[in-house]
Amino acid sequence: MIRPEPGLRPIDELRANVAAPFERARAMPKSVYTSPEFLAQEQEHIFAREWLCAGRADTLPDPGDYLTMEIAGEPIIVLRDRDGQLRALSNVCRHRMSTLLDGRGNTRAIVCPYHAWTYNLDGSLRGAPAMTLNEGFCKQDTALPQVRCTDWLGWIMVTLNPDAPPPQQTLARLDQLVGDFHMENYHEAFRQDFHWATNWKVLAENFMESYHLPVCHAGTIGHTVDLEKMTCPEGEPGFNYHYILKNDALDLTLAHPTNTTLQGDARRTTWLISVYPSLMITLSPGYFWYLSLTPDGPGHVNVTYGGGLAPEFVSDPKAQEHFVRLQELLDAVNQEDKGCVEKVYRGLCADLSAPGPLSHLERPNYDFARYIASRIPE
Structure with missing residues (x-):
């Protein structure tokens, strides 16, 4: 004791x-x-x-390359988007809040394993099956929250803090x-x-x-x-x-x-x-x-x-x-x-x-x- x-x-x-x-x-x-x-x-x-390190930028060379991490209990996706930019996104679906991706890999889109809501690599919602009868649902207003991410001398740095100096x-x-x-x-x-x-x-x-x-x-x-x-x-x-x-x-x-x-x-x-x-x-x-x-x-x-x-x-x-x-x-x-x-x-x-x-x-x-x-x- x-x-x-x-x-x-x-x-x-x-x-x-x-x-x-x-x-x-x-x-x-x-x-x-x-x-x-x-x-x-x-x-x-x-x-x-x-700012926390997610790894090296050269390990995500191609569009759709991703890795996942957790910051203070917050699940995060770090990926290379279609324009070749590094992005960090919330790794939680905007529907029933399932986590989305695990580990590392390459994907053309982020697909929820629970109800197949599908997000583009910039976090925008591409599709949500069987949602047409919900009058309050707007696909354009539903996206994965963005998280700050930068390449510092080859290191992928991520923070939840919107005010942290780079x-x-x-x-x-x-x-x-x-x-x-x-x-x-x-x-x-x-x-x-x-x-x-x-x-x-x-x-x-x-x-x-x-x-x-x-x-x-x-x-x-x-x-x-x-x-x-x-x-x-x-x-x-x-x-x-x-x-x-x-x-x-x-x-x-x-x-x-x-x-x-x-x-x-x-x-x-x-x-x-x-x-x-x-x-x-x-x-x-x-x-x-x-x-x-x-x-x-x-x-x-x-x-x-x-x-x-x-x-x-x-x-x-x-x-x-x-x-x-x-x-x-x-x-x-x-x-x-x-x-x-x-x-x-x-x-x-x-x-x-x-x-x-x-x-x-x-x-x-x-x-x-x-x-x-x-x-x-x-």
Whole structure:
């Protein structure tokens, strides 16, 4: 049984936590991970208000290509319309409110599986069987609600918030930092969805710090990093980041010989980027991979996971071999992370556990805690 400090709500505990300077920072209080009430606040004030990532734009190349997602309990369709534009629509029929599409695929029209009401790819209603005798029904006035959607550097970003500033504005500083990588040109080779037994913030924090790499990832990528060569600057309002100078142990982390854009240390620099609230990107000169997170109760997280290669590796005669190697590597990395983050959640649910002090290599975690605290109102 987890016992919060008497008289303090989780947000009060979190604000007290982040009031300390980074030099005396500790991990977030346990209640912000385990409280259903705090999660409800996160859903309302973070996930329903911020831009979330639906995946990569290059995975929806053709008209009718679609994927589905859920934002704070709201089912959403993201698709490529007849004009080649990305759209996001409500995934709920305007008749008896059945959900419409599942998973991913391609469709010429959106057909309700309950009564066959049919919508065009722009959300307008094409047809509704046996509705001619209802005098109040007007096909022209019935359409799927539109949801804001944009392509930001190759990422499909979606929000329910009509007033959220566009990511092109809030993440302009990030584009300045990594613009020479041109991640909009990277090609996604694989995408999966999975469900882990941990809080979404535990997984986000795990991605934000590379302190754990030599131990948790000893069997995969731990040997490619040196803790002394990690730089963890102070985060920005919309994201945090750190970067690592990689050694030559894995060729895919380095710039391809035909890459003439990146120079000097940039040819071996891997960026770990956390776009708030829940898009986690590893960007190297040779490949990228990402996690997009949504909570499923305090103790579970839904994860969209994908990855791919820089255009120079895609054009390489051994491209297919590179794709296979990359996915095998990252699948193994994910399994290592799964073990770590599920252990953390079990541990923070224990009575005798308590948040400990942060390393200087966990600066992004501190900035993330401050972001969370800033979004939950009094």
